[in-house]
Amino acid sequence: xxxxxxxxxxxxxxxxxxxxxxxxxxxxxxxxxxxxxxxxxxxxxxxxxxxxxxxxxxxxxxxxxxxxxxxxxxxxxxxxxxxxxxxxxxxxxxxxxxxxxxxxxxxxxxxxxxxxxxxxxxxxxxxxxxxxxxxxxxxxxxxxxxxxxxxxxxxxxxxxxxxxxxxxxxxxxxxxxxxxxxxxxxxxxxxxxxxxxxxxxxxxxxxxxxxxxxxxxxxxxxxxxxxxxxxxxxxxxxxxxxxxxxxxxxxxxxxxxxxxxxxxxxxxxxxxxxxxxxxxxxxxxxxx
Amino acid sequence: xxxxxxxxxxxxxxxxxxxxxxxxxxxxxxxxxxxxxxxxxxxxxxxxxxxxxxxxxxxxxxxxxxxxxxxxxxxxxxxxxxxxxxxxxxxxxxxxxxxxxxxxxxxxxxxxxxxxxxxxxxxxxxxxxxxxxxxxxxxxxxxxxxxxxxxxxxxxxxxxxxxxxxxxxxxxxxxxxxxxxxxxxxxxxxxxxxxxxxxxxxxxxxxxxxxxxxxxxxxxxxxxxxxxxxxxxxxxxxxxxxxxxxxxxxxxxxxxxxxxxxxxxxxxxxxxxxxxxxxxxxxxxxxxxxxxxxxxxxxxxxxxxxxxxxxxxxxxxxxxxxxxxxxxxxxxxxxxxxxxxxxxxxxxxxxxxxxxxxxxxxxxxxxxxxxxxxxxxxxxxxxxxxxxxxxxxxxxxxxxxxxxxxxxxxxxxxxxxxxxxxxxxxxxxxxxxxxxxxxxxxxxxxxxxxxxxxxxxxxxxxxxxxxxxxxxxxxxxxxxxxxxxxxxxxxxxxxxxxxxxxxxxxxxxxxxxxxxxxxxxxxxxxxxxxxxxxxxxxxxxxxxxxxxxxxxxxxxxxxxxxxxxxxx
Numbered sequence: 001x002x003x004x005x006x007x008x009x010x011x012x013x014x015x016x017x018x019x020x021x022x023x024x025x026x027x028x029x030x031x032x033x034x035x036x037x038x039x040x041x042x043x044x045x046x047x048x049x050x051x052x053x054x055x056x057x058x059x060x061x062x063x064x065x066x067x068x069x070x071x072x073x074x075x076x077x078x079x080x081x082x083x084x085x086x087x088x089x090x091x092x093x094x095x096x097x098x099x100x101x102x103x104x105x106x107x108x109x110x111x112x113x114x115x116x117x118x119x120x121x122x123x124x125x126x127x128x129x130x131x132x133x134x135x136x137x138x139x140x141x142x143x144x145x146x147x148x149x150x151x152x153x154x155x156x157x158x159x160x161x162x163x164x165x166x167x168x169x170x171x172x173x174x175x176x177x178x179x180x181x182x183x184x185x186x187x188x189x190x191x192x193x194x195x196x197x198x199x200x201x202x203x204x205x206x207x208x209x210x211x212x213x214x215x216x217x218x219x220x221x222x223x224x225x226x227x228x229x230x231x232x233x234x235x236x237x238x239x240x241x242x243x244x245x246x247x248x249x250x251x252x253x254x255x256x257x258x259x260x261x262x263x264x265x266x267x268x269x270x271x272x273x274x275x276x277x278x279x280x281x282x283x284x285x286x287x288x
Numbered sequence: 289x290x291x292x293x294x295x296x297x298x299x300x301x302x303x304x305x306x307x308x309x310x311x312x313x314x315x316x317x318x319x320x321x322x323x324x325x326x327x328x329x330x331x332x333x334x335x336x337x338x339x340x341x342x343x344x345x346x347x348x349x350x351x352x353x354x355x356x357x358x359x360x361x362x363x364x365x366x367x368x369x370x371x372x373x374x375x376x377x378x379x380x381x382x383x384x385x386x387x388x389x390x391x392x393x394x395x396x397x398x399x400x401x402x403x404x405x406x407x408x409x410x411x412x413x414x415x416x417x418x419x420x421x422x423x424x425x426x427x428x429x430x431x432x433x434x435x436x437x438x439x440x441x442x443x444x445x446x447x448x449x450x451x452x453x454x455x456x457x458x459x460x461x462x463x464x465x466x467x468x469x470x471x472x473x474x475x476x477x478x479x480x481x482x483x484x485x486x487x488x489x490x491x492x493x494x495x496x497x498x499x500x501x502x503x504x505x506x507x508x509x510x511x512x513x514x515x516x517x518x519x520x521x522x523x524x525x526x527x528x529x530x531x532x533x534x535x536x537x538x539x540x541x542x543x544x545x546x547x548x549x550x551x552x553x554x555x556x557x558x559x560x561x562x563x564x565x566x567x568x569x570x571x572x573x574x575x576x577x578x579x580x581x582x583x584x585x586x587x588x589x590x591x592x593x594x595x596x597x598x599x600x601x602x603x604x605x606x607x608x609x610x611x612x613x614x615x616x617x618x619x620x621x622x623x624x625x626x627x628x629x630x631x632x633x634x635x636x637x638x639x640x641x642x643x644x645x646x647x648x649x650x651x652x653x654x655x656x657x658x659x660x661x662x663x664x665x666x667x668x669x670x671x672x673x674x675x676x677x678x679x680x681x682x683x684x685x686x687x688x689x690x691x692x693x694x695x696x697x698x699x700x701x702x703x704x705x706x707x708x709x710x711x712x713x714x715x716x717x718x719x720x721x722x723x724x725x726x727x728x729x730x731x732x733x734x735x736x737x738x739x740x741x742x743x744x745x746x747x748x749x750x751x752x753x754x755x756x757x758x759x760x761x762x763x764x765x766x767x768x769x770x771x772x773x774x775x776x777x778x779x780x781x782x783x784x785x786x787x788x789x790x791x792x793x794x795x796x797x798x799x800x801x802x803x804x805x806x807x808x809x810x811x812x813x814x815x816x817x818x819x820x821x822x823x824x825x826x827x828x829x830x831x832x833x834x835x836x837x838x839x840x841x842x843x844x845x846x847x848x849x850x851x852x853x854x855x856x
Contacts, residue, residue: 040700063552065579072549073552076548079533080507080554266701284494
């Protein structure tokens with residue numbers, strides 16, 4: 001499928017020149033095009049922030065909700081109509097900060113959605129404050145003496161919760177990132193793809209160059225080995241990229257709820273059984 | 289001899305009051321008596337002192353009274369717990385073996401009934417609750433067979449030995465009760481009512497949940513919070529039979545956002561919560577306003593602020609429901625007054641939400657949720673599940689500007705179009721915009737729907753003479769209490785006006801209020817929130833107020849007396 005099918009005509013993109021969001025937008029279009037997913041069958045769900053604007057530059061179905069709240073509607077959309085491909089995509093502040101609780105519990109719930117997080121370790125739209133993943137010592141207009149909070153480690157948290165797919169990639173490497181995203185979308189169950197992405201305006205520390213120098217791809221790594229995956233996730237001197245962990249056994253949320261055990265019909269095509277309701281009401285007559 | 293009796297069971301949480309209440313109300317119903325039950329309880333699982341009131345009557349009975357005709361104390365301190373409600377006429381059936389309070393025999397009428405001893409003789413004092421059930425049945429001359437058959441059915445999942453012992457307990461209890469009648473210690477004259485047999489015994493909780501199913505609800509996301517949880521529990525139990533997704537969310541924020549996501553993808557979703565939980569949902573409520581998403585919110589009120597009195601009742605979240613959510617957007621607030629209302633209004637809420645693409649509230653409270661009575665079987669023949677989803681074409685625009693403000697609602701995957709919704713201000717296609725002229729058009733579009741809603745309000749119900757001089761105004765759960773209190777007054781110059789929709793305020797409101805020489809409002813809150821709403825929308829200031837906010841609903845006698853004081 002041609003990626004142009006996802007291009008929007010005449011749009012004014014709100015990102016800064018050189019922003020890491022541009023390559024991610026392009027990579028995502030390629031990934032879904034290569035998987036042959038039609039725009040009408042794809043839903044991009046996002047929150048608020050610079051990364052969360054991505055659906056507006058993407059010709060498909062869009063649910064651009066509230067800050068931090070992309071995962072609950074994404075879960076519900078997939079549950080209401082499992083035939084849709086659902087991607088929840090936002091930045092690190094949105095997914096790991098404001099939406100932290102949803103992040104934890106969506107992993108536990110394991111809906112068959114892909115969760116892409118643009119991780120630039122800084123708040124862009126609010127102009128340069130620390131994000132949950134900002135590194136220690138990072139100075140900002142608010143963290144004037146440098147960040148002293150322990151950076152949030154999304155991969156370690158996800159693996160600790162036995163997330164069914166956990167990966168990290170780098171926006172500067174289109175080819176590998178595209179393949180990882182394709183695998184994440186194809187994976188049945190919740191898939192986390194944390195993407196390192198430079199913020200050219202507000203993060204002068206974690207630049208394209210910095211990411212190139214401080215990351216490496218996992219090699220000879222067995223993604224079914226959870227302990228090894230966790231070990232890799234907590235490595236901080238150098239940051240590994242690739243698919244850390246896969247649990248292929250976990251039933252998805254849509255499978256667990258039982259709604260689709262007998263038939264695949266999405267909720268909008270179903271009608272309540274009023275005869276059954278009559279029978280249920282009759283039980284309240286309390287007859288022996 | 290009375291033909292309307294109030295029986296109160298009082299004891300610790302975990303002592304089996306619920307079982308006695310459950311068995312008695314059903315046995316009374318089976319025997320053809322009109323029955324009403326409600327409870328007040330502490331926020332704990334074991335211990336404390338809770339009470340359940342069961343009223344039985346020859347005629348309709350649908351409200352809580354203060355008066356206790358028969359009290360069955362089940363623990364030490366139970367009599368003291370309901371002291372204010374006891375009169376010299378109250379018969380206290382007490383098992384003096386287990387309850388050794390130092391009773392004042394001169395003030396109260398005690399009858400010693402050996403519930404525990406009887407149970408022990410059968411095999412275990414655990415059967416004392418069923419002995420008590422049998423005793424009450426015996427007092428009322430309800431056929432032993434009816435009581436026994438129901439007890440048998442109730443314990444049918446247990447072993448044969450347990451069933452037999454409970455049947456023996458019911459029988460011995462029955463003999464105790466019959467003995468009290470024969471020795472002329474107690475006599476009642478409650479007639480049964482032939483209509484009761486085919487009626488249903490339903491609680492507020494059950495009525496809301498059944499109404500949701502009848503409204504086509506197939507998705508509920510909620511976080512447990514008293515007194516709203518029962519609706520989630522009910523729908524979770526019915527999930528398999530009715531194809532409902534019932535999900536306990538990690539918090540109310542997620543619950544609300546899930547429900548909105550579900551509507552976006554074509555489900556008919558609701559949330560159920562109470563004040564504190566709804567406070568967390570208000571961000572999502574505003575999202576529904578901006579996305580023009582339908583959403584049904586069951587908000588079961590309890591006293592606040594903050595955690596307040598978690599298991600008690602109040603009508604103090606009207607203003608919360610009315611003003612919740614940043615920004616300006618239309619909504620509907622429905623306030624059922626009786627069980628039938630709860631069913632039909634919840635059913636209708638789904639249609640209204642879908643038709644106008646707005647939040648619709650069902651505002652109840654703990655008293656309403658936990659009360660139940662026999663009522664005519666629900667009529668499902670006219671149930672119409674309106675679906676307002678369209679199949680989209682290639683050029684579909686979710687927020688197409690239309691004359692009445694309603695844009696046809698498409699969902700992803702149904703049709704050739706794309707469905708784009710955005711919490712930012714957006715263009716007709718749904719994409720983010722900062723075009724300030726378009727902003728004005730979009731605000732006007734959303735608010736235009738309010739005008740449509742005003743033309744389709746549910747009128748208030750006037751009960752009493754058309755040429756009333758005095759008018760009592762109420763809303764929501766106080767309906768049956770006000771009704772009985774006004775009837776008790778026995779005056780021909782008084783009517784009462786009950787609102788089952790409080791917002792938008794029905795157009796008829798001013799006409800009814802202007803006709804009255806005196807208007808009194810009755811509310812279960814401290815600041816008369818509905819009177820404020822009426823004043824805001826009609827300019828009419830209701831100055832006479834009867835307000836209660838101690839965590840309990842009004843008792844019929846209490847309200848009768850307060851109305852009497854004001855009117856005389």
